[in-house]
Amino acid sequence: MRNKRYLKIYSALRRWLNSIININSIINIGVTTDLNHEESRRVRVINLIALLGAISSTTFFITNLYAGRQVLAYLNLATLASNYGLLYANYKKHYYFGQLLISIVLSLVFALSSLLYHNGMEFYLLIVTAMVLTVMKKGMAVKIISVVNCLLFILLFRYGDNYTFFEPFPKEQYFTNIFLWVIFYVIFFSYFRTLNTNYRAEIENRNKQLQLQQIKLLNQTQQLELSNKQLEILNSTKKKLFSIVAHDVRTPIAGLKTSLDLFNQNILSKDDFMHLSKELSMQLNQLHSSLENLLKWSNGQMSGIEIQKEKTALEPLLAETLDLLQYNLLNKDIQVNITGDGNAIIEADPNHIKLVMRNLISNAIKFSFAGSKIDVAIEKNGAFIHFSVTDHGVGMKEDTVNEIFTSAHIASSMGTSNEKGTGMGLKISKEFAEKNGGDIVASCTPGEGCKFTLIIPSATIN
Secondary structure, eight states: OHHHHHHHHHHHHHHHHHHHSOHHHHHTTTOOTTSOHHHHHHHHHHHHHHHHHHHHHHHHHHHHHHTTOHHHHHHHHHHHHHHHHHHHHHHTTOHHHHHHHHHHHHHHHHHHHHHHHOOSGGGHHHHHHHHHHHTSOOSHHHHHHHHHHHHHHHHHHHHGGGOOSSOOOOHHHHHHHHHHHHHHHHHHHHHHHHHHHHHHHHHHHHHHHHHHHHHHHHHHHHHHHHHHHHHHHHHHHHHHHHHHHHHHHHHHHHHHHHHHHHHHTTSSOHHHHHHHHHHHHHHHHHHHHHHHHHHHHHHHTTTSOOOOOEEEEHHHHHHHHHHHTHHHHHHTTOEEEEEEOTTOEEEEOHHHHHHHHHHHHHHHHHTSOTTOEEEEEEEEETTEEEEEEEEOSSOOOHHHHHHHHHOSSOOOOOOTTOOOOOSOHHHHHHHHHHHTTOEEEEEEETTTEEEEEEEEEBOOOO
8 A cells, every 4th residue: 555655646746747847758868779678777767866856956956045055055056967967978878977977976965965964865875875776787886886875874874963064954854854855765666666567567578479479480380390291292192193103004005005016017917906906995995994093083182192991892803903904914924823712801992902903913913924823812811801912033132122112212123024114113002001001011032933912901791
């Protein structure tokens, strides 16, 4: 309650001063954008002290001059000059000089006033000490002024009455000066406390704004990282899709091109070509159907590879795959032996599984010798179906097998009949198998062949 009363007195006094002069313009003398918040606050407080000191010095100068105390009036005039000197120093941005000037002048004036007239001005030395310690920029001069003022206060309060130079002030005026000292003391610390409260509130507000900006920046960073990841996934998906198209379309087209070249070079007779026309027509239909399905599926995958699982019988997918690769098998005179559970039903994306099957079987054809065979086995193993493709071709080393599934850049090897590939077939197949909840494992022996097994979840039949 007492603090609120003091603040009301300070507010009323400030409104009264502001009605007489533009107090805000005086308080902000010397405050520039070059100063930080702490320095600006210090300059404003000192300007307020100088303003109050100038008003009180003027009042005391007139009062003392009228009462015939010329020496004390001249001391008040010195105080008034030091207050204006402080404002001018702040205006010229000589902040520390102005602070030292008013501190030293006020200390001397208050000490001399108390010694000459015994008017209680020694208590004002405590105001100067408080101002020096709380407002002025810390340094050696601050420490010296504080110590000297405290010593002067003790000496004057204890021994000042032992010396008489002029007629001492009446007791009524002595207590009036003490009362005014109390008012100045309360006003000074109330204002300083208000500034500190506002300063802390401003710091807290700035911290909150910084936290909000940090959160906003963090969200933007996370969104940017998410966008970058989505872009990477999209780019990676597009590359894989182009690789799939190239991988699945190149081989049939190459076979058709070879047949037409043989016919154009008269290596195939018209009768032989007519005999092959039905087979060529069938291959074209298969290629057209495969390409159409692949492009439709690819169009739905451009925003990222998605899984559309279905309960699907494995045998029709295998038959469709073998029909598509029939020309490649005939061209190298390779037989396919199918064993195992022909009624196996899986729960996976059928387009993905057909792609994996094509890659595994076409890869086996590529590295098999002409006139050899490929073994395809379908076995149920617990909650999974194992689809194995075994060739009896050139085989691979274990390091090469691991590199196929892990390396980012794979160089495609030539097949036994110089077939070309993209080098991405098995890597894509493993990724698609994993996305459908399965896997691909390989077992190879150089010179004997390879066995690739697609492990895919079995469907639960009610």
